[in-house]
Amino acid sequence: MVNERLNLEKEIETVREDCLKPTRKWGRSTKIWIGCLLIVIAWGLYCYIHQLRAGLGVTAMRNYVSWGLYISTFVFFIGISHSGTLVSAILRITKQEWRRPITRSAELLTFVSLLFGGIMPIIDLGRPDRIANLVIFGRVQSPLMWDIISICTYFVGSSVFLFLPMIPDMALCRDRLTVCDTRFRKFKKWLYTKMAIGWKGTKSQWHRLEKSMTVMTIIIIPVAVSVHTVVSYIFAMTLRPGWNSTVFGPYFVAGALYSGSAGVILGMAAFRKLYHLEKYITPRHFDLMGRLVLALTLIYAYLNLNEYWIPAYKMATAEGHLLRDLFSGSYSIVFWTLQFGTVLLPIIILSIPKGRKPLMLAITCIIIVLGAWVKRYIIVVPTLLHPFMPIQEVPGDWSSYFPNYVEFSVTAAALAGIFLVITLFSKMFPMMAVWEVEDGIKIEHDKQRAIDIRIQREAEEARSRALETDPGIQPIKPDIIIG
Amino acid sequence: MEKENNNLEKPSNRRNFLKVGLIAGGSIAAGTLAISNILSCNKKEGSGVKRTVFTQDGKVYTTDQSHLQDFEVPPVSNDEARKGIPNKKFVMVIDEAKCDGCKKCTEACQKMHYTESDREWIKVFKMQDANATAPYFFPKPCFHCDNPPCTKVCPVNATFKRQDGIVLIDNVRCIGCRSCMVACPYSTRFFNWSAPIEQPELEGMTYSPEKGIPRRMGTVEKCDFCPDMIRQGKMPACVSGCPMDAIYFGDQNEDAVTNASGVTVKFSQLLEDNAGYRHLEELGTEPRVYYLPPKNRKYPKPDMNNIDKKKAGKPVVKDLDMGNMQM
Numbered sequence: 001m002v003n004e005r006l007n008l009e010k011e012i013e014t015v016r017e018d019c020l021k022p023t024r025k026w027g028r029s030t031k032i033w034i035g036c037l038l039i040v041i042a043w044g045l046y047c048y049i050h051q052l053r054a055g056l057g058v059t060a061m062r063n064y065v066s067w068g069l070y071i072s073t074f075v076f077f078i079g080i081s082h083s084g085t086l087v088s089a090i091l092r093i094t095k096q097e098w099r100r101p102i103t104r105s106a107e108l109l110t111f112v113s114l115l116f117g118g119i120m121p122i123i124d125l126g127r128p129d130r131i132a133n134l135v136i137f138g139r140v141q142s143p144l145m146w147d148i149i150s151i152c153t154y155f156v157g158s159s160v161f162l163f164l165p166m167i168p169d170m171a172l173c174r175d176r177l178t179v180c181d182t183r184f185r186k187f188k189k190w191l192y193t194k195m196a197i198g199w200k201g202t203k204s205q206w207h208r209l210e211k212s213m214t215v216m217t218i219i220i221i222p223v224a225v226s227v228h229t230v231v232s233y234i235f236a237m238t239l240r241p242g243w244n245s246t247v248f249g250p251y252f253v254a255g256a257l258y259s260g261s262a263g264v265i266l267g268m269a270a271f272r273k274l275y276h277l278e279k280y281i282t283p284r285h286f287d288l289m290g291r292l293v294l295a296l297t298l299i300y301a302y303l304n305l306n307e308y309w310i311p312a313y314k315m316a317t318a319e320g321h322l323l324r325d326l327f328s329g330s331y332s333i334v335f336w337t338l339q340f341g342t343v344l345l346p347i348i349i350l351s352i353p354k355g356r357k358p359l360m361l362a363i364t365c366i367i368i369v370l371g372a373w374v375k376r377y378i379i380v381v382p383t384l385l386h387p388f389m390p391i392q393e394v395p396g397d398w399s400s401y402f403p404n405y406v407e408f409s410v411t412a413a414a415l416a417g418i419f420l421v422i423t424l425f426s427k428m429f430p431m432m433a434v435w436e437v438e439d440g441i442k443i444e445h446d447k448q449r450a451i452d453i454r455i456q457r458e459a460e461e462a463r464s465r466a467l468e469t470d471p472g473i474q475p476i477k478p479d480i481i482i483g
Numbered sequence: 484m485e486k487e488n489n490n491l492e493k494p495s496n497r498r499n500f501l502k503v504g505l506i507a508g509g510s511i512a513a514g515t516l517a518i519s520n521i522l523s524c525n526k527k528e529g530s531g532v533k534r535t536v537f538t539q540d541g542k543v544y545t546t547d548q549s550h551l552q553d554f555e556v557p558p559v560s561n562d563e564a565r566k567g568i569p570n571k572k573f574v575m576v577i578d579e580a581k582c583d584g585c586k587k588c589t590e591a592c593q594k595m596h597y598t599e600s601d602r603e604w605i606k607v608f609k610m611q612d613a614n615a616t617a618p619y620f621f622p623k624p625c626f627h628c629d630n631p632p633c634t635k636v637c638p639v640n641a642t643f644k645r646q647d648g649i650v651l652i653d654n655v656r657c658i659g660c661r662s663c664m665v666a667c668p669y670s671t672r673f674f675n676w677s678a679p680i681e682q683p684e685l686e687g688m689t690y691s692p693e694k695g696i697p698r699r700m701g702t703v704e705k706c707d708f709c710p711d712m713i714r715q716g717k718m719p720a721c722v723s724g725c726p727m728d729a730i731y732f733g734d735q736n737e738d739a740v741t742n743a744s745g746v747t748v749k750f751s752q753l754l755e756d757n758a759g760y761r762h763l764e765e766l767g768t769e770p771r772v773y774y775l776p777p778k779n780r781k782y783p784k785p786d787m788n789n790i791d792k793k794k795a796g797k798p799v800v801k802d803l804d805m806g807n808m809q810m
Contacts, residue, residue, distance in 0.1 A: 055700045056659070057676030063602075066661040066674055126659015126674065126701025133639040133658050142638040144662050239632055239668045239766050387670045388763060389623065392608055392790055395601045 008445050012438050015280075019169075019430035019437070020176060022275045026427060037420045044413020047406045048123060056126055058406050064391060065384045065401035070124035072376040073411050075252070076259070077117030077418075078151070078231050079372060083260030084110025084158060085224035087289075089217045098288055100440040101280040104433045105267040107162040112421045113263075114155050116414045121147075123410055143237045146230040154227045157220050163195075164213055168435040171199035191428070228256040235379070241318040242383035245311075251303045258300040259372030261293050262365035267422075269362040271431050280432060283358055290356030293365070294347065301343045322386040331382050338378060342371025558691035558711065561653065565692070567645030572735040573708055574648070575722075576753055577622055578775040581729035583782030584609065584620035591724020592624075595709065597682050597696055602673045604706035605721045609785035618787045619777035622730065624721060625650060625671045625706035626762070626770030633663035633672065642703070648735075648771050649710055653692040654702035663703055668766055672705045708732075718743070727782070735771075 051058050061068045087106040091099035121144075122128055138145055174192035177185065199205060232252035235243040245251070265286065272281040311319045312327070326335045349355035349364050381401055385391075391399045403411075425431075532548035558564075589603045598604065604624060611618040627650045634642050634650060641657040644650050652663075664672040679698035688697055693710040709719035717723070718741070722732040725743050733740030733750060741747040753759065757775040777784075 055675070055677040062676065063664070063673050064670065066664045121660070124660070126661070126703075127657065127699075130639075130656070130658045133641075133656055137639040137641075137656060139638055139640050142636050142662065144636065144638040144660060148638075234636075234662065235665075237636065238666045239768075240665065384665065388668045388766075389670045390608060390610070390790075392606075398601075 004449075008441070011441055015437050015441065016172065016176075016434055018277065018279070019432050019434045020173065022426060023173070023428055023430065030423070030427065034420065034423060037416045037423070040416035041413045041420065044410045044416070047409040048413070051123075051406055051410070052128070056124075058404075060397070060401055060404040060407060062395075062398040062401070064387065064394070064398050065381055067124070067380055067384060068401055069377065069403035069407040069411055070120050072380045073373070073414065074117055074120035074124070075231055075376045075380070076373045077113045077120060077414070078228060079252070079256035079259045079376070080263045080369070081110045081114040081117055081154070081158070081260065082224055082228060082253075082256040083113075083264040084108070084161070085220050086257055086261055087264050087292075088161070089220050089224075092213075092217050093221075097440060097443070098285055100436045101277070101432045102264065102268050102285060102289075103165070103436065104162075105271055105431055106264045107158065107165075108422060108425055108431075109260075109263055109267055110158045111155075111162050112418050112425075114151065114158060115421070116418050118151050118155065120414065123414075143230065143233040147234060150223070150227045150230050154220075154223050157216070157223050161216050161220050164209065164216060165433045165436060166429065167196060167199050167209065168201065169430050169433060170196035171201065172434055173429070188428075225253055228253045235383075239388075240383050241316075241322045241386055241388075242379070244319075245307060247303060247306050251307050254296065254300040254303045255372060255375065258293065258296040259369055261289065261296055262368035262372075265289050265293065265361055265365045266369065269358060269365075271426065272358070275426070275431060277432065280437060286358045286361050287353070287356045290350050290361045290364075293361075293368070294350035297343060297346050297350065297368070301347065304339070304343060318386065318388055322382060325382055325386065326378070331378060334374065334378060338371055338375050342367055342375070558689050558694060559714070561655075561692065564651065564710070565643055565645065565653075567647035567649060568710070568713065569646070570736060571647040573627070573713070573771065574733060574735040574740065574750060575624065575708070575719075575772045576731040576740050576750065576759065576775065577772065578729045578731070578757070579619045579621065579777035580757075580775060580780050581727045581782075582607070582620040582622055582777075583727055584785055585726065588622055588721035588725050588730060591720040592706070595712075595720035597685060599680060602704070604671075604673075604704075609787060609790055611787050617777060617780075618784045619780070620785055621762075621774075622721070623669065623671075623762070624772060625708070626669060626768065626772045627708060629769035629771060630767060632666040632668065632768060636662040636666045638662065647710075649708045650705075651692045651707055651710070652695070652703055652705060654695070654699045654704065655690065657699075657702040659701040659703070661703065668763065668768065672703050674703055675700050 059068065059070075084107040087099065088103040088110075092103070122131065125131070134145070134148065140146075140149075170192050174189065174196050177189050177192060229249040229252065232248040236245055236248035238244065268281050268285065268289070272278055308323070308326075312323050315323065325331055346364050346368055349360065354360060355364065385399070385401065533545055584607050586607050588605050589607060592598065592604050593600065593602075596604065606623050608621040608623055609618060610621040627648055629644075629648065631644055631650050634644050637643075638660060639656055639658055641654075642650065642652045642663050659674070661674060664674060675698050678700045685697050688694075690697060691711070693707065693714070695704055695707050698704060709717075712719055718732055722730045722741075723743050728742040728744050728746065731740035731742045731748070731750075731753065733747070735750060738750045739747050740750045740753060753775070754773060757778070759773045759775050761770045761773055
């Protein structure tokens with residue numbers, strides 16, 4: 001029995017060390033990676049300042065396509081932010097044990113992509129200096145205001161959702177800091193102490209943590225659904241062909257879940273490789289996440305069918321012009337590549353067990369994530385190029401759109417910002433919820449023990465039955481059976 | 484002056500349409516005239532041309548032309564500009580049968596609003612609804628919808644609907660999110676993508692949403708039905724700039740619309756006689772701009788085989804004498 005407990009403690013100790021290891025040293029490759037990200041961000045900032053000074057005219061946007069890459073990226077980032085809620089909250093609520101090693105990275109992805117997703121429309125503003133007008137003169141009737149309200153709510157909610165399960169881990173970091181950490185020791189000590197907010201691991205503290213986690217889990221799901229619904233409303237509340245669609249809310253939510261959970265798998269794969277977490281994030285996790293993405297892709301494909309097949313059957317005037325351009329016109333190659341390459345192909349790959357192996361799944365998820373990004377662009381831009389009034393005798397650059405270097409640079413900087421925050425986070429805090437994984441091990445252990453005890457009891461019963469019939473057999477010590 | 488005197492003889496112009504501003508002008512309802520030296524008019528030699536004017540309180544004076552001087556109606560306050568002109572419902576009727584696609588309305592508008600040539604607040608489209616149907620010219624200003632999709636989506640109330648039916652933009656408040664641009668089904672709105680071109684005439688001009696100038700970078704602009712002109716008792720620039728008398732403008736409450744030549748007709752009668760309609764009625768935006776179908780067209784139809792998506796060259800804005808075009 002003592003042996004057993006020792007084993008358990010040893011196991012837990014390995015978990016703790018494996019989780020804390022990446023926060024202890026900054027390798028050379030980490031520094032180079034961060035340096036590269038900072039260069040991309042600096043260049044993006046330079047381009048943004050240029051845009052601020054000279055106006056949005058430095059982008060490729062013009063009067064017909066007045067929303068372009070920035071708004072498409074906004075929708076995409078907000079979509080990716082759905083991952084955290086889905087994996088973390090839904091799997092928590094359904095008590096899926098295998099969620100434990102991946103909740104932290106999923107919640108982090110939500111937090112970061114929401115942060116940068118929320119910045120994108122501000123980058124897109126003609127007058128960001130007047131942003132206070134949203135408070136002073138804000139109109140709650142405007143879909144844009146719904147976006148602001150729900151994104152802010154979701155941001156606060158997902159911050160809390162990320163922070164709550166971090167508290168015990170922060171206490172762990174705080175307590176172990178003195179042993180190994182050398183870099184920024186003082187700062188780290190201060191930070192971990194603040195973030196642990198006096199966590200001692202008492203029974204009442206655990207009770208309160210679990211209670212608030214349950215409350216947050218329930219609250220965050222409808223908030224997340226509302227976010228992507230109202231993001232779709234900034235399009236669906238207009239009369240424009242292609243946007244004037246009642247299926248847009250669920251269509252966007254499904255698209256968000258499909259791209260977001262693929263994003264989680266990419267995060268899982270990256271951290272598993274970089275931080276050597278193969279022991280915790282196993283092929284089984286990839287298999288199960290692969291099944292989840294498959295289910296979400298099927299839902300997304302179903303909504304895609306509704307979104308395009310219903311108007312395509314009718315081919316109403318304005319809608320027909322747009323659909324003709326998508327199906328067989330200037331956007332047809334991109335459109336069909338998206339439909340077959342990033343919806344149908346993943347469905348086929350994910351249906352095969354081999355397609356849910358870590359490497360294959362990661363490749364599929366890259367396709368899904370990139371496809372979701374381009375899809376947002378295909379939702380935003382072609383509609384704007386097919387207004388009700390014909391495009392006649394306008395300056396050449398009005399009647400077409402492709403993002404220019406300013407938009408690409410600023411968007412790349414936002415993406416680099418996401419990577420940077422994730423990298424810094426993973427170098428400061430454990431990327432797995434240590435206590436949750438511990439709990440998982442303990443639960444496993446208890447289960448194992450229960451099984452052992454049952455085996456033991458059954459063995460004893462069998463022996464006593466045997467003894468009754470043949471008293472000549474010597475009783476065997478139970479410890480030997482357990483081993 | 485010739486034109487004004489001609490107008491005087493037309494009884495249809497005697498109504499007090501647009502009697503607003505400090506002093507609404509004479510029997511031809513021109514508001515930019517103020518009586519100077521009215522008490523000491525004997526001192527001055529008269530030009531011989533008599534004008535009848537009335538003040539805002541309804542008193543009527545007949546005085547010599549030389550005693551009248553131009554009076555600049557000061558821009559109204561922001562609150563006033565958001566309310567609009569009381570008891571009016573402005574409405575426009577465009578007769579496709581009379582339009583020859585000369586784009587003089589666009590030019591007049593661009594001159595009035597100091598607009599860059601690529602922005603056509605009123606744009607003349609060449610339209611053809613189906614292969615077999617007749618092509619026609621289609622001048623399209625802002626429709627100033629009664630159910631405006633644009634003002635609904637504005638997060639800061641920078642674009643708004645007034646009680647007189649006009650939809651305006653306050654470019655001091657606009658945050659440049661361009662929600663209104665994507666919401667407008669008629670592609671009526673334009674964005675100041677870059678800093679507006681500096682024009683010496685605009686210096687020192689006080690901004691009012693009714694005037695729309697000076698422009699500001701990063702904000703939206705569009706056709707405004709020229710409310711500053713209306714307050715002066717004048718017609719919007721496109722109406723008075725139309726040499727074909729194709730555009731009528733007026734007050735729906737009065738049931739009267741007037742064209743550039745000063746011909747005033749009953750609005751309801753005009754629509755009834757000519758089967759007036761509104762563009763894209765099925766969208767439910769309730770436009771305040773009505774069209775008369777191109778029946779018995781006066782000018783050649785547009786050449787539909789010769790439509791370019793892109794502009795060949797920048798159009799030259801010709802000098803138009805706006806002062807003469809009064810109602």
